[in-house]
Amino acid sequence: MAARKSRIEMPVQDPTARASNFEQVALGYTEKMALEEASRCLGCKKPLCVQGCPVSVNIPGFIKLIKEQKYQDAINVVKSTNNLPAVCGRVCPQEAQCESKCVLGRRGQPVAIGRLERFVADWELEHGTPEVPEVEPNGKKVAVVGAGPSGLTCAGDLAKLGYDVTIFESLHEPGGVLIYGIPEFRLPKDVVRKEVNYVRNLGVKIETSFIIGRTTTIDELFDDGFHAVFIGSGAGLPMFMHIPGENLNGVYSANEYLTRINLMKAYLFPEHDTPIVSGKKVAVVGAGNVAMDSVRCALRLGADKAMIVYRRGREEMPARAEEIHHAEEEGVEFHLLTNPVRILGDEKGWVKGMECIKMELGEPDKSGRRRPVPIPGSEFVLDVDTVIMSLGTSPNPILVQTTDGLGAHKWGGLKTHEETGRTTKPGVWAGGDAVTGSATVILAMGAGKAAAQDIHEYLESGSTDW
Amino acid sequence: MNQILKKRVLTPVTKEIVVSAPHIARKAQPGQFVILRVSEQGERIPLTIADYNREEGTITLVYQEVGFTTKLLGKLEPNDTIMDLAGPLGLPAELPEKGCVVAVGGGVGVAPLLPKCKELHKRGVNLISIVGARSSDLIILEQEVKECSDELCICTDDGSRGFHGFVSDKLKQMLENGLKPDEVVAIGPMPMMKATCNVTREYGIKTWVSMNPIMVDGTGMCGACRVTVAGETKFACVDGPMFDGHLVDWDEAWRRANTYREQEKCANERCRCGGEH
Ligand SMILES: Cc1cc2nc3c(=O)[nH]c(=O)nc-3n(C[C@H](O)[C@H](O)[C@H](O)COP(=O)(O)OP(=O)(O)OC[C@H]3O[C@@H](n4cnc5c(N)ncnc54)[C@H](O)[C@@H]3O)c2cc1C
Ligand SMILES: Cc1cc2nc3c(=O)[nH]c(=O)nc-3n(C[C@H](O)[C@H](O)[C@H](O)COP(=O)(O)OP(=O)(O)OC[C@H]3O[C@@H](n4cnc5c(N)ncnc54)[C@H](O)[C@@H]3O)c2cc1C
Ligand code: SF4
Ligand code: SF4
Ligand code: FES
Numbered sequence: 102m103a104a105r106k107s108r109i110e111m112p113v114q115d116p117t118a119r120a121s122n123f124e125q126v127a128l129g130y131t132e133k134m135a136l137e138e139a140s141r142c143l144g145c146k147k148p149l150c151v152q153g154c155p156v157s158v159n160i161p162g163f164i165k166l167i168k169e170q171k172y173q174d175a176i177n178v179v180k181s182t183n184n185l186p187a188v189c190g191r192v193c194p195q196e197a198q199c200e201s202k203c204v205l206g207r208r209g210q211p212v213a214i215g216r217l218e219r220f221v222a223d224w225e226l227e228h229g230t231p232e233v234p235e236v237e238p239n240g241k242k243v244a245v246v247g248a249g250p251s252g253l254t255c256a257g258d259l260a261k262l263g264y265d266v267t268i269f270e271s272l273h274e275p276g277g278v279l280i281y282g283i284p285e286f287r288l289p290k291d292v293v294r295k296e297v298n299y300v301r302n303l304g305v306k307i308e309t310s311f312i313i314g315r316t317t318t319i320d321e322l323f324d325d326g327f328h329a330v331f332i333g334s335g336a337g338l339p340m341f342m343h344i345p346g347e348n349l350n351g352v353y354s355a356n357e358y359l360t361r362i363n364l365m366k367a368y369l370f371p372e373h374d375t376p377i378v379s380g381k382k383v384a385v386v387g388a389g390n391v392a393m394d395s396v397r398c399a400l401r402l403g404a405d406k407a408m409i410v411y412r413r414g415r416e417e418m419p420a421r422a423e424e425i426h427h428a429e430e431e432g433v434e435f436h437l438l439t440n441p442v443r444i445l446g447d448e449k450g451w452v453k454g455m456e457c458i459k460m461e462l463g464e465p466d467k468s469g470r471r472r473p474v475p476i477p478g479s480e481f482v483l484d485v486d487t488v489i490m491s492l493g494t495s496p497n498p499i500l501v502q503t504t505d506g507l508g509a510h511k512w513g514g515l516k517t518h519e520e521t522g523r524t525t526k527p528g529v530w531a532g533g534d535a536v537t538g539s540a541t542v543i544l545a546m547g548a549g550k551a552a553a554q555d556i557h558e559y560l561e562s563g564s565t566d567w
Numbered sequence: 568m569n570q571i572l573k574k575r576v577l578t579p580v581t582k583e584i585v586v587s588a589p590h591i592a593r594k595a596q597p598g599q600f601v602i603l604r605v606s607e608q609g610e611r612i613p614l615t616i617a618d619y620n621r622e623e624g625t626i627t628l629v630y631q632e633v634g635f636t637t638k639l640l641g642k643l644e645p646n647d648t649i650m651d652l653a654g655p656l657g658l659p660a661e662l663p664e665k666g667c668v669v670a671v672g673g674g675v676g677v678a679p680l681l682p683k684c685k686e687l688h689k690r691g692v693n694l695i696s697i698v699g700a701r702s703s704d705l706i707i708l709e710q711e712v713k714e715c716s717d718e719l720c721i722c723t724d725d726g727s728r729g730f731h732g733f734v735s736d737k738l739k740q741m742l743e744n745g746l747k748p749d750e751v752v753a754i755g756p757m758p759m760m761k762a763t764c765n766v767t768r769e770y771g772i773k774t775w776v777s778m779n780p781i782m783v784d785g786t787g788m789c790g791a792c793r794v795t796v797a798g799e800t801k802f803a804c805v806d807g808p809m810f811d812g813h814l815v816d817w818d819e820a821w822r823r824a825n826t827y828r829e830q831e832k833c834a835n836e837r838c839r840c841g842g843e844h
Contacts, residue, residue, distance in 0.1 A: 271786050273604055273611070273651035310653035312786060316590050337788040341800065348793055348800065348819055350826045357789035365610065365783070374610040374635055375783075376830035450822040497787050499805070 106209030109138040111216050113427075120400045120431040123285045123368055127191070135220040139167040142212045145204060150214060153202035155547035156182050160199060160214055167217060173229050176221040180232075183218075184257040185250060185296045185546065187226060188279060190219025191288050193543050194421050226295050233302050239263035241560055244327040246313045246500070249277020250542045251533025252333030253300050254549030255556075260303040262557050267327075268305060271312040274364065277335055278534075279542070281364040282356070284394050286401070290363070314499035319507070319529060329528050329556045332515065333549060334500060336534035340492045342386070346444030347490070351378055351452035355385070355395045355491035362398050380487025382406045384455055386441055387491035388418035389539075393428050395489045400431055407433050410483070412440040412460050412473045438462070438473065442480060444488055454482045496535045504529075514538055522552035527567040530556055569649045572625060577707040580632045581675055582641055583617070589624030591616070591654045597682035598660030598777070598809050601626070602785040604651040605639045612636045613782045613804075615679035616655060626654075629678030629707065635834035656785045660775065660809045662686055666749035667693040669741070670716070671734050671763050673755025674700055677708050679777055680754045688715035695748065696720070697737050699755075703728035735762035742770055750775065753812060757821050764812035776812035778803045780823060794820050 112128045113119075119126050130138065142164040150160045159178050166175035179186045193199075195215035203211030225231060243259050245252045248270035256266045274280050279293045301307060313319060319330055339354035341347055358377070361367040365375035379402035385395045388411040399407040409428070411418060414437050418425060429435075438460040445454040459479035462471035496513040508516040508525035515524055515531045522530040532548025534540055573585040591601060600615045618627035632641045643649070660683050662668075668687055672680035677698050687694050694715065699722035700706045706721060706728070713719045721729030722737050730737045738751070751774040753763040760776040767774045780792040780803050787805040794803050795816035801807060 271653065272784065273653070310651045311590070312653060312656070315655060315786075316594065316653070337786075339788070339790050341790065343800070348795060348823065350822060354790040357783060357791045360783055360789055366608070369608075370830060371834055373608040374606075374834060376827040376834070378826065450819070499786065 105141060108141065108210045108213040109134045109216075111213070116427075116430040116432075119286065120397075121403070123401055125289055126286050126427060129223055130216055130220045132220075135167060135217060136170070138213050139164050139217060141205065142168075143204065149202040149204060150199045150212070153199040155198065155543045156550060158183050158199070158218070163221065164212070164214075164217060167221060172221050172224045173232075176225040176229065177232055179218055179221060182550075183546065184254050184300060185542075186218050187222035187292045188250070188288060188296055189543055189546070190215050190217075190222050191292075192283060194541060196422065198543065223292075226292065231299050231302065234261055236261060236263045236304075238265060241265065241329075242267070242327045243556060244269060244322045244330045246319075246330065246332045247271075247277060247334040247533075247535070248275030248297070248307055248309075249333055249335050249533060249545060250279065251335075251535075251545035251549035252277070252331065253297065254546040255331045255333060255530075255532070255553045256305045256549075257300045257303050258550055258553035259556065260300075260305045262553075264557075266305045268307045269311040269313050269316075270307060270309050272364065273309050275307050275309060277333075281360045282391065282394070284359065284363055284398055286397070287394065312499070314503040319500065319504045319526075323528065328560055329530065331522075331549070331552050331556065332500060332524070332529065332531035332535055333533045333545070334497060334535045336494045336496045336513075336539050338495045338497050338513070339490070340494065341490055342441065342492060344441060344443050346446055346452070349444055349446040349452050350450050351380060351486060352444060352488045352490065353378075355387070355391045355489050356494065358395055358489050359391070359398065362402075368398075368402060377402065378487060379403050380452075380485070382408075382485045383487040383489065384408045384410050384436075384441075384483060384485040385489045385491055386410050387493070388413075388420055389491065389493070390420045390424055391539075392489075392491035393420045393424040395491055396433050397428055397431060399487070399489070400433065404487075408436055408483070408485070409433060410436045410439050410441060410455075410457065412438065413470065414438055414462060417470050436483070440473065440475065441488075445482065452486055452488055455485050455488055456480055456482050494534075494539055496538070500535075512538070520551065521555035522548055523555065523567065527565075569652045571643055571645050571647050571649065574643075574645050577629065578705045581629065581705070581707050582632070583627060583629045583678075584643070585625050585627050586649060586652065587624060588626050588652055588654075591652070592619045592621050592624045592626050595619040595626060595655040596659035597662065597686045599655035599657045600679075600785075600808065601628070601652055601654030602656060602782065603640075603649050603653070605636060605643070606650060609639070609650065610636050611651075611783060611785070613656070613779070613785060615682075615777070617678040617681055618685075619682075629675065631675035634831050653785065656804055657808050658806070660686075660752075662690070662752075663692060663750055664690055665692060667695070667747070669738060669746070669748045669751045670694060670696045670712075671738055671751060671753040671755070671759075672696070672698045672712070673734050673753075673759035674705065675707065676755030676759070676777075677706075677712065680752065681708055681711055683752055683754075684712055684715045693717050695741075695746070697722060697734045699723065699730075699734035699737070699759075701725060733762060734759060735766050738763060739766045742766065742772075748772060752776075757817065757824065760812060761817040764815070764817075768813055774812040775809050776815065777808045778810055778815065778820065779808065780820060781826060793823075
């Protein structure tokens with residue numbers, strides 16, 4: 102039987118309804134849908150899809166088990182290489198990774214690998230009993246800085262190898278960007294909590310409200326008996342444009358805006374105590390995933406107009422296609438080839454407008470994208486009352502400032518050996534956004550995995566060569 | 568951990584708690600603060616570490632009940648625990664090793680001033696302290712400040728005790744009478760710190776202030792705490808909270824501190840009618 106060319110669509114919440122609630126947008130496959138989609142997979146002997154997955158999930162293996170309706174076995178296969186499948190199934194840029202390599206993509210649509218991964222992960226969260234392997238403790242202690250995807254993965258893998266692992270997390274809740282950044286409607290926090298609990302069940306201890314570089318330092322962790330340290334502290338430092346008016350009331354960094362909403366649940370104010378300014382005319386500057394999340398949150402907080410202001414064109418927007426598509430469906434306006442010049446305030450110091458200039462695309466720059474240049478005399482004022490700066494983030498300098506011998510690039514990223522994640526300081530590994538700058542969940546996890554492997558080999562060997 | 572060991576009511580709206588927090592006590596230095604959360608739905612708020620005891624593993628917090636979260640905190644009693652407590656945050660205060668310093672504290676600002684006074688006293692600096700409040704019953708930590716000061720002046724806005732007027736007026740008087748301190752440290756409500764800076768500016772005396780902008784994470788992640796100092800944007804939680812007061816954009820700081828005034832009123836109403844989590 103020839104496989105069908107197109108994949109099974111995933112049901113989504115109606116765009117008008119969802120634009121005013123924080124419920125999940127993409128609803129996930131039913132069992133029937135999953136079985137039908139799974140049946141499309143050819144179970145290739147040399148699966149190309151696996152090469153596209155940074156953690157090499159055995160894709161044909163788990164899909165075959167779905168076909169056999171052995172869902173627990175299927176999820177166990179996924180989990181043998183991916184500790185956070187319910188998260189990855191939702192937020193991996195699959196179209197650029199596993200699915201981009203699937204052979205079916207040559208003649209039609211690739212297998213919806215991400216959706217199937219999500220299906221089995223959700224199945225387990227609902228029906229299954231997560232399998233916790235029995236391990237013999239090996240008596241060695243490892244400290245992990247940061248409970249984001251890289252830290253959780255590294256910790257989980259080391260625990261499975263018998264290490265006594267403690268994660269130190271500066272916020273009051275573990276999860277990193279998964280908890281404070283990505284909104285509920287894309288990644289329910291319950292899902293994140295369950296995945297974090299799985300890592301806890303592996304024996305990993307998580308100390309929250311504990312800031313390495315403040316509460317204690319990396320050097321002191323070694324004094325306290327840790328044999329190795331993995332840094333997965335992310336890239337949490339927000340950038341601003343340094344234009345006039347940026348400190349007016351009603352100007353947020355995307356980080357602050359999203360943290361208030363997701364971590365602190367400001368959308369439930371006053372049941373939750375943290376407030377937020379819910380503007381009526383909101384402009385988000387930037388066009389990455391973070392910008393899309395911010396602008397869609399603004400809509401859900403009741404904005405009449407939620408706008409993306411971006412200095413390049415449509416083709417150059419860095420956000421995932423699906424997110425841009427969802428934002429458009431929900432009614433977000435796009436002001437492309439437009440760059441803010443200054444933010445205007447009223448007599449009380451609140452935002453009342455944003456002066457912008459039109460741009461055109463010139464010669465390609467270092468990144469290969471055509472460089473936007475301002476068109477003289479094209480300034481105009483955009484009518485807004487809230488501005489959210491989503492210009493990217495860089496790693497927080499606290500660790501470098503407080504750790505002897507920990508080397509970093511000028512822009513803040515930690516210097517590491519590419520394959521092993523070893524930093525310039527013996528006994529200290531790093532991975533994820535702290536090394537690469539803002540990237541993806543799965544790349545952060547891949548780095549956590551690679552480091553766990555190398556930590557194990559290093560400590561096993563007893564060598565002191567670095 | 569995070570257990571409240573002792574509690575003292577300093578004025579009807581100001582409380583002092585001693586909290587078990589060995590990790591924080593081990594590293595705390597004058598000028599640093601903590602961020603805490605009182606309930607599952609709670610906001611994160613910053614409070615200065617007013618004192619610490621490394622041997623006993625405790626820190627002391629002094630807070631004024633001004634709104635919802637500080638009122639909830641006020642309801643906690645010894646043996647209760649503070650849900651989340653993170654620190655020590657911010658940079659330690661840069662304090663001089665010798666010479667003469669005037670420490671000016673207004674209202675609850677006396678609490679964050681105290682660890683600096685203690686440290687200055689320990690270093691052998693000649694310390695003159697000016698402590699003020701709206702009226703005599705709102706003066707806090709008088710004894711503690713007195714113990715580490717070479718001279719102490721009490722001021723009240725209503726004249727119910729000591730000098731009748733603002734702490735900044737008292738400082739002005741002292742300077743007019745020929746006092747020549749090397750530095751001034753002023754901590755209290757923003758208008759008080761601003762007024763103090765206006766007084767010292769004329770005399771060219773370096774004046775440290777402790778900024779208290781709205782914060783969320785306290786680790787440099789959100790930018791909520793930005794203040795303009797010498798024309799540059801600084802994050803008070805990592806670059807401060809102590810800054811050269813002559814370089815601070817006070818009007819902007821005041822405006823930003825009032826961003827959520829409407830919402831705070833709403834939360835506060837709920838507290839008053841006993842709405843609890
Ligand atoms: C809004 C938003 C949307 C995104 N959407 C997607 C998406 O759809 N798909 C995708 O693949 N990727 C997405 N990303 C990117 C992805 O989330 C990150 O690449 C990934 O989370 C990086 O993982 P990490 O473990 O390196 O760091 P993080 O997730 O940033 O975690 C780092 C953790 O370390 C903690 N920490 C930092 N410093 C210290 C310290 N000194 N001591 C103790 N703890 C510390 C932090 O509090 C944090 O919890 C998005 C990012 C954002 C911000
Ligand atoms: C570094 C620093 C140290 C501080 N030290 C002390 C101290 O030792 N003792 C003390 O009594 N107060 C201190 N404060 C102020 C204290 O944080 C606020 O009084 C407290 O957050 C008020 O919260 P609330 O919910 O009770 O009041 P709300 O009704 O929410 O607010 C009342 C006032 O507090 C300010 N505020 C509200 N939320 C925050 C927040 N998350 N961060 C900062 N300010 C906020 C508001 O601007 C408003 O002016 C400090 C602030 C900072 C930034
Ligand atoms: S982890 Fe991500 S890239 Fe790998 S198979 Fe799953 S969805 Fe694809
Ligand atoms: S490449 Fe496509 S068809 Fe082949 S195993 Fe992978 S998912 Fe299945
Ligand atoms: S409080 Fe978030 S950056 Fe300072």
